[in-house]
Amino acid sequence: MTGKVAIVGAGPSGCYTAQALLKAAPGLEVDVIDALPVPYGLVRYGVAADHQGTKAVSRQFDRIFTRMGGQFFGNLRIGADVSLTDLCGAYDAVVLAAGLSADRPLGLPGDDLPGIIGSARLTRALYEHPDAGPLPDLGAHPVIIGTGNVAIDILRLLVKTPEELAGSDLGPGPSDWLSRQRVERITIVGRSPATAARFDPAMIRELATLSRINASIQPPAQGGAGVEGLLATLAETTSGPLPVEFRFQTTPTAVRRGPGGLLLDVTTPNGAETLSASALLTAIGFASDQALTGEQVADCYHTGWFANGPTGALPRCREEAQALAARILRELAPDPRRPGRRLLQDVPGTVDFAHWQAIDAHEKAVAAPERCRRKLAQRADLLTLPTLQDV
Amino acid sequence: MNIAIFYGTETGNAEMLADDLSTALDEAHETSVSNLSDTAPDALRTADLNIILCSSYGDGDLPASAQPFADRLEAQSPDLGGVRFAIFGLGDREYHATFGSGSMKLADSLIRRGATLIGERVVHDAASGDLPEDMALPWAEDIIAASHHG
Structure with a gap:
């Protein structure tokens, strides 16, 4: 099956949706968009720093981008860098999985x-x-x-x-x-x-x-x-x-x-x-930070906390994402004229998955002996590709 | 050898490990991968060896996808004499009071129905930083080698 799906939010709900879509239909173009320069949302910024075992799901999410053909567009805020209206016009389906950040x-x-x-x-x-x-x-x-x-x-x-x-x-x-x-x-x-x-x-x-x-x-x-x-x-x-x-x-x-x-x-x-x-x-x-508003919101698919409020952990995100993916695949009406990711490719400042892999490797390499990672905390640092000389 | 791989999962980590194990064993063996939630107890009779990958969840409970299988074992009380299985747990030692309880409960339940445990049940610790496949693949190869000789 072909078709173009954009997912807004690279947290667990967005990633589980991308995973389920690509597992069932490897021919889809699935793009996962995040306002931050790095993926995985609450897995990185909400799961407690001392619960590294829980964060291991990020290894599954890596594969969306390294093996399953999904693309990551980081540092791209829908509603500011690209309007939700334009996004909905460019893709066959848009999933809002932006979480609740307030x-x-x-x-x-x-x-x-x-x-x-x-x-x-x-x-x-x-x-x-x-x-x-x-x-x-x-x-x-x-x-x-x-x-x-x-x-x-x-x-x-x-x-x-x-x-x-x-x-x-x-x-x-x-x-x-x-x-x-x-x-x-x-x-x-x-x-x-x-x-x-x-x-x-x-x-x-x-x-x-x-x-x-x-x-x-x-x-x-x-x-x-x-x-x-x-x-x-x-x-x-x-x-x-x-x-x-x-x-x-x-x-x-x-x-x-x-x-x-x-x-x-x-x-x-x-x-x-x-x-x-x-x-x-x-x-x-x-609660919602109200960053995604407007009549177009109702035309999109919703999942995760953005859809249901702040209850449920990873298993529920996964279950709902799988159900949503099945529904999208039933309802998808691909139109080859839609530009899909061509809309996003020229937006200045976006970063891709290779960028995250470089940051990830850097953060692990510079970790203190009693830590497994040392996060880059500033947005400017997350946007500057770390090189091995920095280690 | 005909190897059936089953997974019981909540967050998908055991499913990914099942896919990895199948890929790694596929060259030398016939493998299949199934979710325990879609598995009838009698399905364990088909392959020469069943490899079960099972996490724990909540308070040392079975993961959601293994629970329906465990319920069917309970309800149908099948005689699993002659069935051979190996089981690999996925756990998190941050929760050490219940570390690996899910795979232990499932193994006990299968043994009670007459199935034979091949090799040792081991449990990967997600908090260890080691990759589960680095532990599961040598474990599986040892078990396969031993079951050839047995």
Whole structure:
């Protein structure tokens, strides 16, 4: 089968879609476009720096471009460098898999106060995204709002010792920042009861292996199966120097300025309460950055978080991408007059997959002994092809 | 030799390894690659040797594509006497409490139905930085050599 498909977003959903399309129809022209100069989206910038095993899916994605005939167009922002209208006119099908890069706000009085830091903003800085801002000081008692895996990722990085980060790709800047923090205790706040927390059980088990953690659960967790039982075990078996309190059934109602930080008003089964926080880290989901708008959006296929909101990890991305690819192949009406990638080839500043391979090799070659990679953090560096002389 | 390769996967890594293994073994053997989700337990009777590649997911659970196969094993209780299989796990030692549990559960389930495990079950660690094919190919070749002599 022939035909031209453009995929906007080279993160896991976009790559799984390209993979499924090319596996089923090797004759397709599949182009994967990303606003960043490097591919793989949240695999590079969202999966935690110490979860390198999870990042191994990028080896599958490499093959889209090295063996399956897919082309990567990096540093090309749809809506700015090329309009979505032009893209839709040039391809037989366009897939929007652009993810969700903004933080969902708390939606409470005071949710715009300084000292409130969204997890997207924080993890972009931690994982050296080229558009990241500086890492903020967290003070002695940060409070994390959220009971999903992003909250656990942030917690785990704050609790780990430098030795426990060995083998990760946490950069020198973020590693220095972590070692400068003087966190004395951490509170995790969630509305749901412990039984309904969306933590991955494996990630709770992982917390129990950390040397500094001393976990406690409010209201006290019952034993038994599932996440609540694992949390009860976590509380029983950890006794390190850093108190980490999980507060379930605790619903934030307002944020106020307080002495030396913020005050978080909450309601609990025992009534209203106010928690003090030196910083408030929100990990309650992501929202669109509104970069892709206009009537053309509705004419495109959508997948991943861009389509469904910020739930589901790699397996769900893959499952949905495979279903979408099957649907595209059923509906595709190829028109040979459409220019396809000829539209993109002359756009100034775009980079290709060979460019990424050079960056990838460079980043691995210059890694410190206790790190597996040293990311180029600045967009200008990601756009300059590293040469072996730089190593 | 007629070798059937099956994979149980969540993120596709075991599927890629199955394709790689098939390509590598294809010159000397007849190979096929199938997703466990599309496999009936009786299908293991066809080849001289079955090679199963299986990850773990969640809290040491079987990956989604192996679960329907495991459910059919449970429901149909087939007698797999005479079936020979080797099994290779894909795991992540960051989650060491449950490292390689998926392939272990599947191996136990097949052995309970009378199938014979050939060679040792080994588990690749995705966090190790080593490539799974660098571990799986020599492992498979050893097993094939041993099963010629056996």
